[in-house]
Amino acid sequence: MSPADVITATPARDGTDALEALVAQGTREPPRRRRPDRLQWHGDGERHDAYFAPAVLAAASALVAVWPYTSVISPGPWSFAVLSVVFTVALVGFGMRVLLRYRAMWVRELSALLAQVAASVGVVTLLVAGDTAVFGIVPTTTSLRVFGSLAQSAWEQVVFGSAPLESTPGLRLLLGAGFAVLTILLDQLISTRGAVLASVLIAVVGSVPMIVTLGDANVVWFVLLAVMVLLLFRSTARRHPDAPRRDSSFTAIAAGAAAVVSALVVAPIVPVSASLAGTGVGVTVDASLRLGEDLRQPNPVEVLTLATSGKSAPYLRLTTLSDFNGRTWIPDRGELQSTSTGFGPAEWGEGIAVAEQTTSIRVLRMSSSWLPVPYPATSVQGVGSGWMVMPENRTLVSRNADAVGNDYTVASTSVTPSLEQIRALSAAEPPVDDDPVELPEVIAQTAAEVTAQATTDYDRLIALQSWFRTQFIYSLETPVEEDFDGTGAQAVAKFLEVKSGYCVHFAGAFALMAQSLGMQTRIVVGYLPGTRTPEKRGDEAVYSVSSDQLHSWPEVLFPGIGWVPFEPTATLGTPTAFSSATTSGGTGGSATPAPTTRPEDEETAAPEVDRNDADRGSTGADSLRRLDPTPVVLGGLGIVLLVLLPMLIRLAVRAVRVRRARGGDAQAAWTELRASMIDLQIGLSDADSPRRRALGLVTESGVDEQTMKTLTDAVERASYARSADPIDLAPALTEVLRRLRSSVDRPARVRALLMPRSLVAGRAADAPVLA
DSSP states (O other): OOHHHHHHHSOOSSOOOHHHHHHHTTOOOOOOOOOOOTTOSSSSSOOOOOTHHHHHHHHHHHHHHHGGGGGTBOSSHHHHHHHHHHHHHHHHHHHHHHHTTTSOHHHHHHHHHHHHHHHHHHHHHHHHHGGGSBTTTBOOHHHHHHHHHHHHHHHHHHHHOOSSBOOOHHHHHHHHHHHHHHHHHHHHHHHTTOHHHHHHHHHHHHHHHHHTSOSOOOHHHHHHHHHHHHHHHHHHHHHOTTSOHHHHHHHHHHHHHHHHHHHHHTGGGSOOOSSOOTTSOOEEOOOOOOOOGGGGOOOOOEEEEEEESSSSOOOEEEEEEEEEOSSOEEEOOOOOEEGGGOSOSOSBOTTOOEEEEEEEEEESSEEOSEEOBOSSEEEEESOOTTOEEETTTTEEEOSSOOSTTOEEEEEEEEEOOOHHHHHTSOOOOOOOOSSOOOOOHHHHHHHHHHTTTOOSHHHHHHHHHHHHHHHOEEOSSHHHHTTOOSOSHHHHHHHHHHOEEOHHHHHHHHHHHHHHTTOOEEEEEEEOOOEEEEEEETTEEEEEEEGGGEEEEEEEEETBTEEEEOOOSTTSSBOOOOOOTTTTTTOOOOSSOBOOOOTTOGGGGSOOSOOSOOOTTOOTHHHHHOOOHHHHHHHHHHHHHHHHHHHHHHHHHHHHHHHHHHTTOHHHHHHHHHHHHHHTTOOOOTTSOHHHHHHHHHHHHOOOHHHHHHHHHHHHHHHHOTTSOOOOOHHHHHHHHHHHHHTSOHHHHHHHHHSOTHHHHGGGGGSOOOO
């Protein structure tokens, strides 16, 4: 040890101020040997003290890749699932690297990877099948079976669906797991300076919704991609130890500029689509009655098959819609019960002719949270535990399962009253509404005019049915051309004026007009019976149901009989009619509309119900550019939180140390001083004694000598006179920190605030730091 070291390590014995003694003797710092940096990643001497940077860039990159999917998938829980896994992966990666910052690189990175995988599995399990997992996050064998079923349904939905796809549980699983893997890969690539591979990965994943079809490009997304590539290359270049800072920055800026130019010039001519149409086959049913361009897509596909013991195949219903809010019909949400308890008590009374039949149904390419069943169903066999019965409308519904792939058998009853029986009954009155919807006068006025000659409720309904079928034209294009392609009250009024539309318009208008006559109505969403095939299942005929046979029709409640369907849609099906008991041998006619077999009814080949949620007022490139604001807003907030997280942690740590310094804790005050020097990149070394460090701060950083002496004396008293009374060190510490911040330029202060190196540098940061 040199004499200078003896002086700096020992308190002055003659009472001379230590700072003056050091100056008088012209003490020269001994040669400082830089300790090996335990935070190296590749053994090349590069210090990576900002572990949060890979996390921020990985999360931002994943969100850029997510953006195009918001235009081809309806808003729903899928976006929350994706955001959850993205931010979980980023935060877990940041946390593990901080905790293991003194470990070897391969240990730190492997541990971060394993923790990210485990956290992703837990989050996806919690969001998709938490009720089947241990503590909601540890998958069980039941969870794995649920995952398999949902994955299959999601694959069917992607392959056979049309955009925008409904946010089903299966799609939530697929997207959550997929973007968890994507974020993990991005985090690892960015952490290991793989900017090129990360950029390619973002571009490939983000362009999938566009590449599969033809059309205009999403220029906005290409610009965002270019900006992200710029950030990735700049981050890599700045951290590369062998690249001069100026040259690296120039290369990164040039690459980013080239990417932006490519986005603005080349992207508009790239043959990609504004909407995801898939293969044009299959269907996803959400049971809403909102309309869209997907209803007019050709190429129907077989969605299910059925075999029945009856003479003909029954209509199959998915769900019913009873509540009308003036703009849309809302699917019913009633109490649920186990399938083992059946579908509820009979709605028909004694004396009504009934016939029992069974129907076996196999769902091939239909994604829905409802299972198609005949009406009125009485029991079901072969469905999983995730399916429940809604007795209110005798349907099967699930909160987390998907219809695709199910094979089950339903027992049902065909109810056929005679003409005299139904004429003798009045339709049920609509339930009292505390906030009734105000309808255009033309609806009630037209209903009254059309039914003026009828004397019973049944005859009034038959009059309405006949009027629609004879005075209206079936058309898929008229609603778009006339700008009333919706189910709101004003759209119904326009439909009554134009007298042309498709099944949704017929069903909606019929239901509202029947309500204006004082009858309780609802709309059913389901399928026509399909086409008989040459195949047999035992003695039962097999029918094939295609996607273009998705249909909607109105029902009216007759107490003692139940809900009676009607078929007002022109050229489609057979109108409802009951025959007299005297002419039919004591039995009634058909209570369920039958499908038409007339070859000239070409209009019925198109899908009848909107299966997705979207505003169809825009097409082409505008559709892709329409952004679901939820993931963007939450994503932006998440990025901001991720960026500010190190600052918030550092401020909290500082507040604790200042509070301890106020109580006289010299070690806390000195530790905070050292951490602030690391953050501000002011040179320091563990070889410095408190007095030597104080001298450097006084002479080089402009710290007040007396204020600095208060801290150094407190440290020495804590080391050599532990029984000394503590004094409040907070004012001195605060003043010294203020002077330190004033001694550096503004960029250094901003870096110290937003990217505090002391959080991750640890003791290793006491190696010399060159300003």
